[in-house]
Amino acid sequence: MKALGVRPGVKDSLELLQVDAPGEAEGGVLVEVIAVGLCGTDKEIVSGEYGEAPAGSDHLILGHENLGRVVSAPEGSGLAEGDLVVGIVRRPDPEPCAACAKGQWDMCRNGKYTEHGIKGLHGFAREQYRAEPDALVKLDPALEGVGVLLEPTTIVAKAWQHTEAIGQRAFFDPKVAVVTGAGPVGLLAALLGVQRGLEVHVFDQVEDGPKPDLVKALGATYHTDTLTDSGVLADVLIECTGVPSVVMETITKHGLDAVTCLTGVSSTGKRLPVDVGAANREAVLGNDVVFGSVNANRGHYEAAAEALKKADGDWLARLITRRVPLDDFGKAFERQEDDVKVVLDVQGA
Structure with missing residues (x-):
């Protein structure tokens, strides 16, 4: 499947890759990615300023702002085929520290957390990914056009x-x-x-x-x-x-x-x-x-989802000023004068 990745620390190494489909060991829920938002963090990673590939990989799949749809999920997970979901970016450290143990990985005490598309975990700029149910936040169906704004929210x-x-x-x-x-x-x-x-x-x-x-x-x-x-x-x-x-x-x-x-x-x-x-x-x-303040825990994701649900949908849609197919990813990184939020359309590639 297609994925957008970089070699961390190598300037302008961004390229469209062919990678294996996610295996079941990565999580019980299979998600089809709809869209990925781009921000300054992504541009800095592309510039080689930082970014960390997962252990054993020479590349890092980009993308932490995300929106997807459930393809399949285990019974009792609270998720079902067709649900809109957003993957939580930061995951707790493996020890875990006292904060991570309380679900407050945004306040990690030892710096051993990982972050999708940034630090030690592949991101969401790929056609599919897998995750456990507790790493996903379900969105109201009405947010399909703007749910990719959840992570910055x-x-x-x-x-x-x-x-x-x-x-x-x-x-x-x-x-x-x-x-x-x-x-x-x-x-x-x-x-x-x-x-x-x-x-x-x-x-x-x-x-x-x-x-x-x-x-x-x-x-x-x-x-x-x-x-x-x-x-x-x-x-x-x-x-x-x-x-x-x-x-x-x-x-x-x-x-x-x-x-x-x-x-x-x-x-x-x-x-x-x-x-x-x-x-x-x-x-x-x-x-x-x-x-x-940086990053967010699950409680903040849920609060953000409620805020977007209450907001005017037309106003939210106006924040997304450009949608670019994944195959044309280079254009998404070319700054235009009226850009607010640029989004990669993963399924439209």
């Missing part, structure tokens, strides 16, 4: 869940939220903020194209100025760019008792002059919290 579902948990340290009644970055993760973060009844402000640089309209369609406010210049003082800030100057703004420009969640992974090697004393003073006197 899990990232912000975790961000919001942790933000709200931290907020319970004391009086917490947020009214205003800021999201920096209007890529897929930022837009989905804004969606979850609006669903919580908050006044949401989204900051990005682009002045036209689909992003401003997508934000406005949520009932949120779109900004092209800086957070500093806007004068917006948020109670909750979700940072989705990883841009150092933007990160520093979210840490220092907000209301009192604010909670800032950093989800954007920054590139290294860039230096930014920072008045650490001033930043510390503001954080201490303002009772601020700044925390980082």
Whole structure:
């Protein structure tokens, strides 16, 4: 069968492979892949920046954002032929550590977790895969056209869940939220903020194209100025760019008792002059919290599935700006001006 893979650490080694069909030892549920979403992580793996093949393999099948349909499943698994499913990306470490043993592999304590399409496990950019039932999340049939957005939604579902948990340290009644970055993760973060009844402000640089309209369609406010210049003082800030100057703004420009969640992974090697004393003073006197968040556990997948189910389907569909057949995978990695989310159509290849 067809699969899209790389040789980890080898720049531009992306190619369409012929691989064996998955064996039953890989899991009791056989899944036909419908679509795979692409993100910055995939591009960095293609660039050879990181990525780890499974033991004994010289290649890594790409793809962690995914949507599939059950071909067959064991009795009593809670799954049946035809069900829409998403494979959970991170799997617990084999020991397991205390966090993984509690189903919180997103908080793995020893770093021995694996991740489909990223670290030690083949990804979902292939025609079929197998998994155990507990590694799959069932979706509402109405999400067939947009279910591939579930994995990026899990990232912000975790961000919001942790933000709200931290907020319970004391009086917490947020009214205003800021999201920096209007890529897929930022837009989905804004969606979850609006669903919580908050006044949401989204900051990005682009002045036209689909992003401003997508934000406005949520009932949120779109900004092209800086957070500093806007004068917006948020109670909750979700940072989705990883841009150092933007990160520093979210840490220092907000209301009192604010909670800032950093989800954007920054590139290294860039230096930014920072008045650490001033930043510390503001954080201490303002009772601020700044925390980082990555990946998600099953609870976040289930929360994300509920959020997508409640969202406007037409709005979600607008996030997917291009669908590219698997055979034309090269085009999917060619950046276009109005791209928001690009998806590989696996069965349409």
